[in-house]
Amino acid sequence: MSNVNVVTPEVGLPERKIITNRLFEFLYLKERQVPIQDVYTAMANVFQLTTAQQKLTLKSGASLFENEVRNAHTELKKKEYTTSTAKRGFWSISEKGKKVYLHSRLKKFN
Secondary structure, eight states: OOOOOOOOTTTSOOOHHHHHHHHHHHHHHHOSOEEHHHHHHHHHHHTTOOHHHHTOBOTTSOBHHHHHHHHHHHHHHHTTSEEEOSSTTEEEEOHHHHHHHHHHHHHHHO
16 A cells, blocks of 8 residues: 555645545455454554644544545445445445456556
8 A cells, every 4th residue: 555645734634535545445455344443543554644643633522534534435435435334333345446446556557
């Protein structure tokens, strides 16, 4: 997985599009149901976020970074590239997502 540290200047967090792409790649490479907390940890590691960046919160008190990751998952889910599994609190890539991801990777090499 690419370890690109692209962050927005206002809060030092990755842009949504970048999070979405890395999340898609992460779920493709895992090929199994992944606990959401593991996804948050992995994404924070991919972007080399500091503890301070990970602790940024919304007015509601929710984690800003985790909110961005959830929004990225929602974008992928709307395209039917990922699923929330029957097992609550887990995400996985869908069959459609696997095909789209693989096709996009093959296009880069041709």
